[in-house]
Amino acid sequence: MQLRISNRRPTLSGSALLVLTILLTACSPLLPPPETGDPRPTPVREVRPLNGHELVIARTEDEIERQRGQWLQGAGTTLAPDSVGYFMDVQTARLRQELAGTGVAVERKGNTTTITFPGNTSFETNSAHLDPAMEPVLGTIVRVLNEYRQSLIVVTGHTDSLGDRGHNQRLSEERALAVGQQLLAAGIPPGRMVLIGYGPDRPVTEVDAPAGRALNRRVELIVHPLVEP
C-alpha cells in the first residue's frame, strides 16, 4: 500500500467549513435541547477540545470531499482502482458476518458501503442519546474498519419529519456526533471521519406513521474507499 499526498481538490473558500470540537467528558452525554418549539438559536458549530482531537462536522458534500483530501494527504493509504469493487465486497461481507443478528444493515451501494443503525433501536424521539447496547456493535465495526483501512467514514445523522427544521438539523448532527464519539473512542482516528447532519431531508421511508418515522431516526455510516488518484 502506498501513502499518497492528495492536493487535487482546492479548498473552496466560498463554503465555510465549521469545525466543531467537542470536549469529551466521560459523563456528559450530549443532551438534546428541549422539545420542539424551542427556538433557541444556539449556534451548532462550535469547536471544543476533545482529548486533543477534532471531529469535523460538514455542512456540504464539498466539505466531505475536502476532508477526504486531507485524510489522503495525511495518514490515508489508498486502493488501486481495480481493487475497489473487490475491497468493498469483502468488507461488506465481513461486516455482515460480524454484525449478524444486531439489526445493523450493511449494504454495498455503488462504490460505498452503508452501515445503517436503525433508529428504533438506537435513538429515542428527540434524543441523541445512543443506546448503550450499541457500544459493542460500534466496537465490532471499528475492528473491521481498521482491518479494511483504505476508507473515509462519513457519519450521517437523520431525524424524522416531526418538529422544527432547525432543531431537527441540530438533532441529526448531535446523533452523528454521538456515534462519531464512540467510533473515536473505539479507535478510529478523527481525521478518517466526517460527521454530517441531514435533518429530516433523507428519509428512508415516506410513511408518516410511527413505524416509518422510527426508521427515519437513524445514523448511517457511509464508508468511502480511498482510491489512488
Added chain:
Amino acid sequence: MMLSRRDKALLTVLAAALVGILLVLALLGWYLWRESVVAEEVRLGKLASRLGEQTEQAIVDARDLLDHLNQLETAPCSPEHLGALQEAAMTRPHVRAIGYWRAAERRCGVGFIQGQPLKPPQASRIYDTGVIAWWPGPATAVGGVELFLIRFGEHDLAIDPLLVMNPGLLAEQKVELWVEGMSLAVHPPGAGLTPPAELAPGLTVDRANNRIMARFSLGTLFPIDIVAMQPLGLFWQRYFPTLIGAGLLGVLLVVLWLFAVLRYSRHHLSLPAELRDAIGGGQLSAVYQPIVDLASGCCVGAEALARWRRDNGDAIGPDVFVPMAEESGQATDLTLAVLRVVLAELGDLLRKDPGLVINLNLSGSDLASPRFSQALAEMLQAAKVAPASIKLEITECSLLNTSHVSEHISALRALGHRIAIDDFGTGYSSLAYLENLELDTLKIDKTFVDGIESHAVTSSVIGHIIEMASSLRLDIVAEGIESPHQARWLREQRVTFGQGYHFSQPLAAEQFCSWCDEQTGAAAKT
C-alpha cells in the same frame, strides 16, 4: 355418376380399412411419443437431480472447507498453513486454487493463481453469513476458464464449475446449471441454452428448432435450475428400440385389422349377399318359356324363369344362383321376387285370359314355409289374379327331401293352385309314392326328350313315364323339345303339352304376349 352397390360396399370397406390403419398408426404414434417423452423426462430428471446434488455438495463443502481453514491455528503463510491448503486442494479436483487474504490483499495460496490475484469488481452474492460468491464470468476467467469464486473470512476458493459436474454423467448432453438464478456452468462450454426463466418446468419440445429442452428445479439449500437440451434426432435415436417394438406391435395390429376387414368384406361382398341385395332391390327379372298344346300348337301358358344381371353387366345363370339362394336361405325370397315380377308383367294378361297358366318354380323350402303360402295368397289377392293361373312347379328331388309333402301340397291345392312335378324321371319316386300326392301335371325332363332322337332304349323309358302319368291321370308337359321329330313323336304318344326351343326360346314378357297371340291366331286358322 352412380356407383353400384358393390362399388359402394367396396369403398366402405376400403374406407374402414384406411380409418382403422390410420387409427392404429395414430394410436401408436401417440403411445410412442408419450412413452418416449415420459422416459426422457424421467431420464433427464434423474440426471438433473444428480447434477443438483453434486453442485450443492460442492458448494456446501467449499463453505465448510473455508470455515475450517479460517480456524487453523498455524501461522499465516507458514509452510504448515500452505501444506494444509495444498492438501485441501489436492483432494478436490474441482478446486483450482485456494488463497489466503488480508482484507483485499492476497498474501499467499496454492493452485495456479500465482502472480495476478482474481479481484472481480462486483460480487454476485454477499450472504449474511459473510460468504461472498462470484459466479463464473469474464471477470473470474483464468486461461479461458470462467471460475466460480467463493470467499469466506480470510480464505477463498477458485472452483472450475465444469469439474463439479461429473463429465461421465453428461456425455453428449447439453446442460446448463443455474444456481440462484445465475448460470454456474455450461456443458459443453459455449453451448447457448435457454435461460430457465423462459422455460416451462419439465420437457418442452421446440419443433421450430428441432430440439427438446428440459428444465428441472431443485431447491434444497439453494435454488438450482438445470436446463438440458438435445436435438430431436438424438431423442428418437435413444428411443429407437422402443420404436421398433411398438412398430412391430403396430404392424401386428394393422394385420389383425386388415384380417378383420377382409373377413367382413368376404361375408358382405359375397355373391349370396349380392343376391340378397338384388332380391331386395328388385333387380331380378323373368323370362317366359312358352308351353304349347302339342296337338293344336296353341299357347297355353309359360314357365317363368328367373334371370339375374349384376350391376357390372354379368348375367348369372339360374343354375348358379338358384342353388345359392337355397343354400343361403333365400329360396323363398327368390321365389316371391319372381312371382312379383310375373304379376307385374303379366298381371293384365292373366286377368284377361283365365285360361293362361304361368308356372312358378318352387324350392323344397317354399313348400314347408307358411310364410310362402301366406305371401303367395296375399300377392295374388292384391294383383287380383286367380290362384288357378299360377301353377306351382316342384322338382322331384325337393319332393323327396321335404317332409309332410302331401299335407303341404294339399294345402296349396286348397288355395286353388295347380301343382306340377318338374324334372320328372331324375329322382327316384315310385308310382306308389306319387299316387299319394294331389298332383296335376308331370313334366318330363329334357334328358328323356333328348333321347327321342336316338330311339331305342330311352324311348322306352319315356314311354313308361308317359304311361305312368296317364295312369295317374296327370297332364304331361315334355320339356326341352328341340326338333319337329321330337314334337311329332310326343304328339303320337298323346303327350298333351310341350315346351322347348322348337317352339320358342324363353321370351321377355312383351314378346311372350305377342308370341302367344300369334300362335293362338295361327292355331285358329288351321
